[in-house]
Amino acid sequence: MSFTRRNVVAGFAAAGLAGVAMPAVVTRAYAATPKKGGLLKMWIAEPVMLTGAFNSTGQIYEISGKLFDGLARYDFDLNPKPQLALSWDVSADGKSITFKLRPGVKWHDGKPFTASDVQFSALKVWKELHPRGRSTYRYLADVEVPDALTAIFKFERPSPYVMNSLASVESQILPRHLYEGTDILTNPANLKPIGTGPFKFKEWQRGQYIIFERNPDYWDAPKPYLDGVVMVIIPDAASRAVALEAGELDVAGAIPVPLADAHRLAALPTLEIPVQGSEALAFQAFMELNLRRPYFQDVRVRRAMYHAIDRNFVRKSIYFDFAKAATGPISYENAKFYTADVPQYEFSIAKANALLDEAGMKRQSDGLRFKITHDPLPAGDHFSRTGDYFKQQMAQLGIAVDIRNQDFPTYYRRVYKDYNFDTTSTGAFGLTDPTVGIQRFYWSKNIVPGVAFSNGSGYNSAEADKALEDAQTEVDPAKRAGLFRDFQKIVMTDLPLFPIADARYITIKSKTVMNIEVDPLGAHGSFAEAYLAR
Amino acid sequence: MSHYAIFLLRRLAQACVIVVGIVCVNFAVVHLAPGDLAEVMAGQGGGGDAGYVALLRERFGLDQPLWVQFQRYAFNLLRLDLGYSFKDNMPVAALIADKLAATAILMIASLGTAFLLGIGLGTLAAVRQNSLSDVVISLLALIGYATPLFWLGLLLILLFTVKLGWLPSSGMRTIGVPGSGLAGVLDVARHAVMPVLTLTVFYMAVFIRLMRASVLNVASLDFVRTAYAKGMSRRQAYTNHVVGNALLPMITMLGVNAGGILGGSVVVETVFGWPGLGRLTFDAIFARDVNLLLGILFCSSLLVVITNLVTDLVSAWIDPRIEVSA
Numbered sequence: 001m002s003f004t005r006r007n008v009v010a011g012f013a014a015a016g017l018a019g020v021a022m023p024a025v026v027t028r029a030y031a032a033t034p035k036k037g038g039l040l041k042m043w044i045a046e047p048v049m050l051t052g053a054f055n056s057t058g059q060i061y062e063i064s065g066k067l068f069d070g071l072a073r074y075d076f077d078l079n080p081k082p083q084l085a086l087s088w089d090v091s092a093d094g095k096s097i098t099f100k101l102r103p104g105v106k107w108h109d110g111k112p113f114t115a116s117d118v119q120f121s122a123l124k125v126w127k128e129l130h131p132r133g134r135s136t137y138r139y140l141a142d143v144e145v146p147d148a149l150t151a152i153f154k155f156e157r158p159s160p161y162v163m164n165s166l167a168s169v170e171s172q173i174l175p176r177h178l179y180e181g182t183d184i185l186t187n188p189a190n191l192k193p194i195g196t197g198p199f200k201f202k203e204w205q206r207g208q209y210i211i212f213e214r215n216p217d218y219w220d221a222p223k224p225y226l227d228g229v230v231m232v233i234i235p236d237a238a239s240r241a242v243a244l245e246a247g248e249l250d251v252a253g254a255i256p257v258p259l260a261d262a263h264r265l266a267a268l269p270t271l272e273i274p275v276q277g278s279e280a281l282a283f284q285a286f287m288e289l290n291l292r293r294p295y296f297q298d299v300r301v302r303r304a305m306y307h308a309i310d311r312n313f314v315r316k317s318i319y320f321d322f323a324k325a326a327t328g329p330i331s332y333e334n335a336k337f338y339t340a341d342v343p344q345y346e347f348s349i350a351k352a353n354a355l356l357d358e359a360g361m362k363r364q365s366d367g368l369r370f371k372i373t374h375d376p377l378p379a380g381d382h383f384s385r386t387g388d389y390f391k392q393q394m395a396q397l398g399i400a401v402d403i404r405n406q407d408f409p410t411y412y413r414r415v416y417k418d419y420n421f422d423t424t425s426t427g428a429f430g431l432t433d434p435t436v437g438i439q440r441f442y443w444s445k446n447i448v449p450g451v452a453f454s455n456g457s458g459y460n461s462a463e464a465d466k467a468l469e470d471a472q473t474e475v476d477p478a479k480r481a482g483l484f485r486d487f488q489k490i491v492m493t494d495l496p497l498f499p500i501a502d503a504r505y506i507t508i509k510s511k512t513v514m515n516i517e518v519d520p521l522g523a524h525g526s527f528a529e530a531y532l533a534r
Numbered sequence: 535m536s537h538y539a540i541f542l543l544r545r546l547a548q549a550c551v552i553v554v555g556i557v558c559v560n561f562a563v564v565h566l567a568p569g570d571l572a573e574v575m576a577g578q579g580g581g582g583d584a585g586y587v588a589l590l591r592e593r594f595g596l597d598q599p600l601w602v603q604f605q606r607y608a609f610n611l612l613r614l615d616l617g618y619s620f621k622d623n624m625p626v627a628a629l630i631a632d633k634l635a636a637t638a639i640l641m642i643a644s645l646g647t648a649f650l651l652g653i654g655l656g657t658l659a660a661v662r663q664n665s666l667s668d669v670v671i672s673l674l675a676l677i678g679y680a681t682p683l684f685w686l687g688l689l690l691i692l693l694f695t696v697k698l699g700w701l702p703s704s705g706m707r708t709i710g711v712p713g714s715g716l717a718g719v720l721d722v723a724r725h726a727v728m729p730v731l732t733l734t735v736f737y738m739a740v741f742i743r744l745m746r747a748s749v750l751n752v753a754s755l756d757f758v759r760t761a762y763a764k765g766m767s768r769r770q771a772y773t774n775h776v777v778g779n780a781l782l783p784m785i786t787m788l789g790v791n792a793g794g795i796l797g798g799s800v801v802v803e804t805v806f807g808w809p810g811l812g813r814l815t816f817d818a819i820f821a822r823d824v825n826l827l828l829g830i831l832f833c834s835s836l837l838v839v840i841t842n843l844v845t846d847l848v849s850a851w852i853d854p855r856i857e858v859s860a
Contacts, residue, residue, distance in 0.1 A: 039709075041709075046817075048621055048622055048623060049623050055575075055579055056579040056580050057575075057578045057579050058578070129589075131576060131579040131580060131582030131583075131586050132579075132580060132582065134582060134583055134585065134586055135583060185593060186623060190623060191623060191624075205707070205809070206622075206629070206632050206633070206809060207632075207633060207636070207807075207808075207809025207810070207813060207814070208705055208706055208707060208807075208809045209705070209709055211709065230709050232704075232705065232709075232807075233705075233807060233809075234704050234705075234807040235803075235804045235807060235813060236684075236704075236804045236805050236807070238684075238688055238805070239688070239691065239703060239704050239804075239805055239806065239807060242688075242691050242692065242695060242696055242703050243703050243704060245696055246695050246696050246699070246703055248695075248702065248703055248704075407819075407820050408569070408574055408577060408578070408820060408821075409567065409568060409569025409570070409573060409574050409820070409821075409822050410567075410568050410569060412569055412573050412574065412577045413568045413569045413573065416577075417573070428580070429580065448583065448584045449584075450573065450584060450587055451576065451582060451583060451584050451586075451587060452573065452576055452577030452580075452582075453577065453580055
C-alpha cells in the first residue's frame with residue numbers, strides 16, 4: 001500500500017479530530033510476520049552527543065531513543081504504556097508516583113538496571129541539567145528507593161504532566177555506575193553511550209555515519225528484528241533527496257527535504273510518507289507578535305492581521321497538505337487536549353481592513369498604515385515562505401513588511417533577548433503535554449530575556465496564567481483537559497500569537513521498511529519493532 | 535650564514551609577528567557576532583529556563599569578561615592547546631585532526647589534477663592560439679569557472695548515482711568496508727571521484743587561463759626569438775624555454791590556493807557529504823563555537839604563512855633571478 005498525496009489527505013479526513021489516524025495501517029503493519037536481520041540506513045543531522053538525558057536537540061531526540069528506554073512509552077492517544085516501568089501508581093493528592101520497575105533488565109555493559117539508576121537520573125540529571133526537565137521536575141523533592149525495583153517520586157506540588165513526559169527521549173535514564181561522581185556534561189559515555197535500549201552503540205565516524213548494532217540481550221526478545229541501524233550524515237537536502245531516490249537511505253525523518261520535494265519523492269514507486277508517527281511531537285508553525293509595539297496592543301489590529309492570513313492557503317501551498325490549518329495554540333495531533341471550540345477568524349481581507357479602520361489605524365496618503373519587520377526562523381524554507389506570504393497579505397491591508405533573514409544566534413538574540421522584533425514565523429514541538437510544550441510561549445512568568453523559545457511576545461494575561469497554573473497542579477485528567485480548553489479560548493480571544501499550521505513532522509521512507517510508524521514518535525522512536533521486508 | 539638561512543630566519547620572525555596579529559584579530563572578529571554558544575545550545579534544545587543558559591555559560595567560561603577569556607585562550611595556545619569544543623564535546627585539536635585527512639585528500643587531489651591539467655591544456659591553447667582547440671579549451675575554462683559548484687555537483691550525482699548507478703552519492707567510506715588496505719583505498723577513491731572532479735573543474739579553469747596567458751606572454755619575449763634565431767624548432771623552444779618560464783605565476787597561484795586547503799570547500803563538502811574541515815568551520819560559525827572556530831582559523835593561518843614561505847623558496851629555485859634575500 002502506498003501513500004499518495006490523495007491517500008494522505010484522505011487519512012486526515014478520516015482521522016477527523018480524534019487524532020487516531022488510519023487504524024487500518026497499524027493493523028497491516030502488525031499483521032505481517034517480522035523478518036529478522038538487515039541494516040537499516042537512516043539519515044541524521046550530525047548530533048553533538050548521543051545521550052538525550054540533558055540535551056534535547058532535535059537530532060538527539062531522533063537518535064537516543066534507540067539506545068535508551070524510558071520508564072514509559074506512549075500509544076497514539078498519548079497514554080503511557082509500560083516500558084522500563086511495569087506499572088505506576090499516582091497517589092490521590094498527586095504528590096507521589098510509585099513506579100514498579102521491570103526485573104531482569106541489563107545495561108549494555110551487563111550491569112543490572114535498578115531503581116537507583118532512576119533515582120540518580122531524576123534528581124541529578126533531569127531536574128538539574130535537562131533544559132525542559134528543569135521545569136518538568138521542578139517540584140520533585142526526592143526519589144525514594146525502598147527496593148531495587150521500586151522508585152517513588154515525591155513531589156512538593158502535584159505535577160501531573162510528569163506522567164506525560166516519561167518517554168525515553170524526554171526523560172532518559174542514565175547508568176548511575178558510569179555517571180555518578182563524574183562531570184555529567186563531559187562524561188565520555190555521552191559519546192559512547194551505555195543504555196538499556198534495543199540497539200547498542202558501535203561506532204561514530206564524525207561527519208560520516210554512526211552505527212548502532214542489535215542488542216542481543218534486549219529484555220523484549222525477540223526484538224529488535226534489525227541487525228543494526230546506520231545513521232548516515234548528509235548535510236545537503238538535495239543530496240538527501242537523491243540518496244533516498246537511489247536507495248542509499250531507507251529512512252529520513254524530521255522533514256528531511258523541502259516539502260515541495262517531498263511530494264515528488266513520495267510519488268516514486270519505492271518510497272512513501274507514513275501518515276502516522278509525529279503525534280508525540282505535535283509540531284505547530286505559528287507567528288509571534290511583539291506586543292510591546294504600540295500598534296499591536298490593540299487586539300483589533302491583531303485580529304485584523306489574522307483575518308488576512310488564509311491558513312488553508314498556507315496548508316496547501318507552503319505545507320503541501322502535510323499539515324492542517326491551525327485553529328488554536330495546541331496542535332490537533334495532541335488530541336487529549338486539543339479543542340476546535342475557540343473563536344474563529346475566517347479569511348477575509350475586507351473584514352481585516354474594516355477592523356483596522358475601526359482601530360483608528362488610518363491609511364497615509366501612500367496607502368500605508370504602518371511598517372513592521374518579520375523574522376523567519378532560519379530552520380527550513382517553510383518558515384521563510386510563510387514570511388513571503390505574510391508580506392503579500394499584509395500589503396493588502398496597507399501594512400508594509402520588511403523581511404529580515406539571519407542565522408540562529410542572531411535570531412535568538414533579537415526575538416528572545418533584545419525583543420527587537422515585530423513579528424516572526426516560527427514553530428515548536430507541542431510535545432505530549434501542553435504544560436511542557438505550549439505553556440512556555442504564553443505564561444507571563446516565562447518572559448525571561450535570553451531564553452530561546454520562551455514567551456517572546458510579552459503576552460501577559462492573568463486569565464491565561466491562571467488556567468495554565470491550575471492545569472499544572474490539577475490531578476483530575478478531565479478537569480485538567482477542561483482548564484486547557486479554557487486556556488485555548490482565552491488565547492484565541494487575545495491572539496498574542498498567530499497559530500498557522502499544525503504540521504506533521506514528516507518521515508520519508510522506503511516501502512521495504514516496516515513498523516517504524518507503530519509509535520507516536522515515528523522515526524524518533526526506538527525501532528525495536530522495525531524490520532526490513534526485502 | 536648562507537643567503538637562504540638569513541632569508542629563512544627573517545621570514546620566520548616575520549611570520550611569528552603575523553601569527554600573533556592573526557590570533558588577536560581572529561579573537562576580536564569572532565566575538566563581534568551576536569549571540570553565544572550557550573544561547574544557541576539552549577535554543578536548539580528547545581529553550582529551557584534562564585538558569586539553564588547561565589549554567590551553560592558558566593560551564594563554557596563565557597561568564598568571564600572578554601579579556602579574561604582572551605588571556606585563557608592565549609595561554610592555552612602557548613601550550614599548543616587549542617581548547618575544548620563544547621558543541622562537539624571533544625578537544626578542538628582532535629576534531630581538526632579527525633577531519634584533516636578527508637580535507638587533504640579532497641583538496642590535494644583536486645588542486646594537483648587541476649594544476650597538471652591546467653599546464654597541459656593552457657599550453658596547448660597558447661600554442662594553437664586562435665585555432666578551434668584554443669576556442670574549445672578557453673570556452674571550457676570559462677564555463678568551468680562560471681558554473682556554480684553545488685549545481686555541477688548535483689548534476690554529477692544525478693548522472694553517476696541516479697541514472698547510471700556507478701558511484702555513491704555521498705560520504706567518504708562505505709559502511710562495513712575495512713578502512714585500511716587496498717579495498718579501503720579503492721573505496722575512498724570511489725567516493726572521492728565526484729567531489730574531486732567538481733573541485734577540479736573549478737580550479738582548472740583558473741589554471742588554464744593563467745597558463746595560456748603566461749605562455750603567450752613568455753613566447754613573445756626576446757630570448758625566445760633568440761632561440762628561434764639559433765635555429766631551434768618551435769617544439770624545442772617551447773619545451774626548453776617557454777613552458778618552464780611560464781610556470782612561475784602558476785606556482786604562485788598554486789601557493790595561494792594551497793594556503794586555503796584547510797578551509798576546505800563548504801559547498802562541495804555539503805553536497806557530497808564529505809566529512810571535511812569546511813563543514814566543521816561552517817557549523818562552528820553558526821553555533822558560535824568560539825573555541826573550535828579559533829582553532830581552525832589558527833591552523834589555517836599557520837598554513838597560509840607556511841605555504842607563502844615555501845612558494846617563495848620554490849620560485850627562487852625555479853628562477854634563480856628571483857633573489858631570496860629580497
